[in-house]
Amino acid sequence: MKRVQKCPEEPELLTRYKKRYPHDIWEKFHHRSRGGYRQVKRQILQDQHGLCAYCEIDIKLTDEEDLVDDFRVEHFHPKTGTENEERNYHLEWKNMLGVCHGGSQPRVAEANYRFSKMKEDRSCDVPKGGKSINTEILNPLQIPAKERMFSFNSFTGAMAVDENTCPEMLRRKAENTITELNLNAPRLKRLRLKVIEVLQDQLTEMTGVGMSLEESMDQLARILLIPNSDNKYLAFFTTIRWFLGDAAETVLKEREYLI
Numbered sequence: 136m137k138r139v140q141k142c143p144e145e146p147e148l149l150t151r152y153k154k155r156y157p158h159d160i161w162e163k164f165h166h167r168s169r170g171g172y173r174q175v176k177r178q179i180l181q182d183q184h185g186l187c188a189y190c191e192i193d194i195k196l197t198d199e200e201d202l203v204d205d206f207r208v209e210h211f212h213p214k215t216g217t218e219n220e221e222r223n224y225h226l227e228w229k230n231m232l233g234v235c236h237g238g239s240q241p242r243v244a245e246a247n248y249r250f251s252k253m254k255e256d257r258s259c260d261v262p263k264g265g266k267s268i269n270t271e272i273l274n275p276l277q278i279p280a281k282e283r284m285f286s287f288n289s290f291t292g293a294m295a296v297d298e299n300t301c302p303e304m305l306r307r308k309a310e311n312t313i314t315e316l317n318l319n320a321p322r323l324k325r326l327r328l329k330v331i332e333v334l335q336d337q338l339t340e341m342t343g344v345g346m347s348l349e350e351s352m353d354q355l356a357r358i359l360l361i362p363n364s365d366n367k368y369l370a371f372f373t374t375i376r377w378f379l380g381d382a383a384e385t386v387l388k389e390r391e392y393l394i
Contacts, residue, residue, distance in 0.1 A: 136189055136273060136312065137373050138280035141182050145228035146174035153226050161214060161225040175208065179233035185367030188232040188275045189259040189316050190323055193370040195235075197244040205243040209234040209260040211276075212269045232275060237261035238322050248326065256322040263316055272312040273305065283384070284309055287374050289335075292328030294318050297377070330371045334378050352382035360386055 148171035152164055165172050185194050188209065195205040209232045214225045224230050236243060237259035238251045251257075263272075278284060279302065286297040296309040313319060334355070341351035356379045362368055369375060376383045 136275055136278065136284065136318070137186070137191060137376075138278050139183050139188055139232065139275040140280075141229065141276055142178055146171065146178050148174045149226065149228060153223075157226075158223060159226065161208070161210065164226060175231065176206070176233070179208065179231060180206075181366060183233050184362050184372075185365070186370065186372060187235040187259060189234055190237075190318055191371050191373060192235050192249070192323075192326065193367070194233060195244050195249065199244070201242070202244050203240060203242045205235045205240065205245075205249055206233060207236065207260075208232070209263075211274055213265045213267055215265055215267075229276065234259045237317075238320065248322070251320075251322050253321070255317075256320045258317040258320040258323055260316075266315075268311070268315055271308065272315050273308050278305070281388075283373070283376060285313075285373055285377065287327060287331065287377050289331050289378075290328075292324035292326070292331065294323075294327070327371050327374045330374050331378060334375065349382070352379050353385070355379055356382040356386040361390070 148168060149164075152159070152168050152171050156163070156167075159167075180194060183194075186192070187194060192205075197204055210224055210227075210230050211232055212224045212227075212230050235249070238249065238256045239261050240246075241250045243249050273284070282302055283297055283300045284305070285301070286295050286299075287293065288295070294313055296306050296313070298306075301309055337355060338348070338351050341354070342348055346354070359369055359375050360372070360379070360383055376387070
């Protein structure tokens, strides 16, 4: 999970819809205002640089009729909270995040590694469901960017709270986040481990042609930790950031990465 810098101005068609139907639920907006939903989707993808707000897999869109996007809009505060409060969480822009299907959708593109039949492989908003745990887990819109929150096991791909860099006041929530969103699902550990293995191979190749380890790490950080021409980050950004260590922090600081 990384910091999401959300556009403060909500999509225009969402604003118009709320003025006309202030008490509507999300499903009605989705179906009544297809253009509005597309605006919301585009802005979310732009704000999140193409990554799932929870696990950081790259959001996969498709134009094929028999496939579905590996994307949906997640409401961080449960939509059911609307019934007890004077706020419509269904249509609240700051309550919307973009997430993957958490391994639950067999018809996504690249289903061979995005989908799993195993219940223990479900992650992100799937295990979260409609549970009122928003005060117990980290909100990607509110976590700090300059401190790295998580570390990873280079042999298993497992995710853990980084005891060296995660602010002490956020450690309990960070641990709850891993547990409640099942961010150590076997599927996610395999995907992160593959990222780590590729990074290790790249370092071996670079140092093998005479570059120092420090030079190699710095070069990789400058290549891998910036958005591409489509304004997208590589999948599992935080895993890459952790692996590249001080080199990553130097590059992110130079770029004033959400600080």
